[in-house]
Amino acid sequence: xxxxxxxxxxxxxxxxxxxxxxxxxxxxxxxxxxxxxxxxxxxxxxxxxxxxxxxxxxxxxxxxxxxxxxxxxxxxxxxxxxxxxxxxxxxxxxxxxxxxxxxxxxxxxxxxxxxxxxxxxxxxxxxxxxxxxxxxxxxxxxxxxxxxxxxxxxxxxxxxxxxxxxxxxxxxxxxxxxxxxxxxxxxxxxxxxxxxxxxxxxxxxxxxxxxxxxxxxxxxxxxxxxxxxxxxxxxxxxxxxxxxxxxxxxxxxxxxxxxxxxxxxxxxxxxxxxxxxxxxxxxxxxxxxxxxxxxxxxxxxxxxxxxxxxxxxxx
Numbered sequence: 001x002x003x004x005x006x007x008x009x010x011x012x013x014x015x016x017x018x019x020x021x022x023x024x025x026x027x028x029x030x031x032x033x034x035x036x037x038x039x040x041x042x043x044x045x046x047x048x049x050x051x052x053x054x055x056x057x058x059x060x061x062x063x064x065x066x067x068x069x070x071x072x073x074x075x076x077x078x079x080x081x082x083x084x085x086x087x088x089x090x091x092x093x094x095x096x097x098x099x100x101x102x103x104x105x106x107x108x109x110x111x112x113x114x115x116x117x118x119x120x121x122x123x124x125x126x127x128x129x130x131x132x133x134x135x136x137x138x139x140x141x142x143x144x145x146x147x148x149x150x151x152x153x154x155x156x157x158x159x160x161x162x163x164x165x166x167x168x169x170x171x172x173x174x175x176x177x178x179x180x181x182x183x184x185x186x187x188x189x190x191x192x193x194x195x196x197x198x199x200x201x202x203x204x205x206x207x208x209x210x211x212x213x214x215x216x217x218x219x220x221x222x223x224x225x226x227x228x229x230x231x232x233x234x235x236x237x238x239x240x241x242x243x244x245x246x247x248x249x250x251x252x253x254x255x256x257x258x259x260x261x262x263x264x265x266x267x268x269x270x271x272x273x274x275x276x277x278x279x280x281x282x283x284x285x286x287x288x289x290x291x292x293x294x295x296x297x298x299x300x301x302x303x304x305x306x307x308x309x310x311x312x313x314x315x
Contacts, residue, residue, distance in 0.1 A: 043275070043314040046284050051310045052088035052114040053081060054247060054287035056147070058299045059092070061290075066096025078109045084304045085311065088114035090285050091139075092147055099135035106139070114283045115143035115184065115217070115245060122150055123168040133179050143245060143282070144176075145184040145217065149191060149201070159196035159204065166208035173213030184245060185209075186217045189226030189257075192235075206239055216242055217285075220268055221249035225257040229267070233276045241280035246273075248310065249287045260289050262302050264309035271315040284310055 055062070055077065062073045074095045081089060089111050094102045106113060116136065121127030136144055149165070156162050173183035191202040199207070206216075216239070223232045236243055250266030252258030258266065263286055274281070286306030291297040 043271075045312070045314050046274070046310045048085065048087055048311065050088075050281070050283055051086065051307060052090050052283045052285040053086055053303050053306065054090045054092065054117070054285050056092045056117070057286070057288045057290070057303055059290045060292050061299050062095065064093070070095050071097060075105055075108075078105055078111060080300060081303060082109040082111060085307050086111065086303075088112050088283065090115045090117065090283075092117040094135075099138035103139050113139045113141045114285065115145075116141045117147040117186070118144055120144075120146050120169070120172055120183070122155070123164050126168075129172055129175060133176060133181060136181055137179070141181070143182050143184050143215070143217070145186060147186055148188055149185065149205070151188060151190045154190065159199075162196070162201050162204045163208050166205045169205070170209040170213050173209065177213055182215050182244075183213065184215045184217045186247070187219050187226075188222040192223060192226035192231060202235070206242065211242055215244035217245040217247060218243045219247035219249060219287075220270070220273060221247070221251055221260055221287075224251055224268055229256075229269075232268075232273045236273065236276045241278075243277065244280065245283045245285060246277075246281055247285050247287045248306065249289075262288060263306035264313075265305070270309075271313060274313070274315040286310065 058077045062077060063070050074097075078089065087110070089106070091102070091113060097105070116139065118132055118135075119127055120129070120132065132144065136142075150156060156165060169183060169185065176183045185205055187202060191205065192200050194201045196204065205214075218232060218235060220232050223235060227234065248263055248270065250261040250263045250268050250270075252261040252265075253267050263270075274284075286303060288297075288299065288302035288306070290299065
């Protein structure tokens with residue numbers, strides 16, 4: 001019921017947003033979407049040391065193998081990112097390499113792993129946390145967590161199941177903290193759409209994890225998709241510095257919710273979001289989900305434009 005209600009609200013809100021965006025474009029005399037123009041040069045900016053990129057952007061290009069060709073493409077991507085200006089990357093796979101071998105590649109291109117997406121399991125199917133922690137230490141990683149909660153396909157259908165999952169994450173986070181690492185939760189739209197008794201899944205995850213054990217990586221596209229154009233700021237204002245990292249991902253103009261867009265070329269108001277977060281954000285992570293099968297999508301372009309946007313944005 002919560003998901004259906006959330007979808008109806010999204011649709012209504014989307015129609016309003018699309019109308020406002022269209023009117024704004026007319027008034028601007030053909031200027032691009034809200035965040036597509038030159039970022040405001042006033043205020044503070046994003047230090048290069050805090051700009052990162054989620055390598056899922058290159059998932060289709062690199063592939064999911066573990067052979068020499070996959071590793072060669074991984075190295076090509078790392079080298080290109082360094083040339084673009086990146087100093088940090090966020091891996092989602094080691095492409096068959098050991099943690100030591102992957103760290104050697106990072107060192108070769110003078111890159112740091114700002115965080116890592118790695119499957120941390122569920123109460124029903126726990127991950128080998130100690131192996132993850134050992135690999136993280138080798139890789140030089142502090143922040144880590146699954147790329148999503150169990151929603152592909154949706155696994156949990158009751159509030160009790162989500163609470164149990166949150167408590168499991170809290171236990172993992174406590175162990176990680178004792179090893180000098182931080183467990184993070186990354187959202188999609190479902191966590192903000194699905195409601196139990198007035199609380200979203202996102203609220204339930206927050207309420208049943210301790211701030212000292214679990215932090216959150218707010219995906220700005222999916223938060224907007226699931227909660228509406230104001231959702232990222234609403235979440236930040238409610239939960240403050242528990243939002244420790246951002247996935248900086250834009251949304252195309254038009255019918256709401258639009259598809260994922262290159263950072264700075266869509267409708268998400270990043271300066272306002274960054275301003276609301278104050279100084280608590282550890283990393284601003286550029287991401288553009290692959291458009292599998294779409295030969296017109298260039299992940300290198302998406303990464304370069306994302307870096308350039310964050311490098312000059314002011315808030």
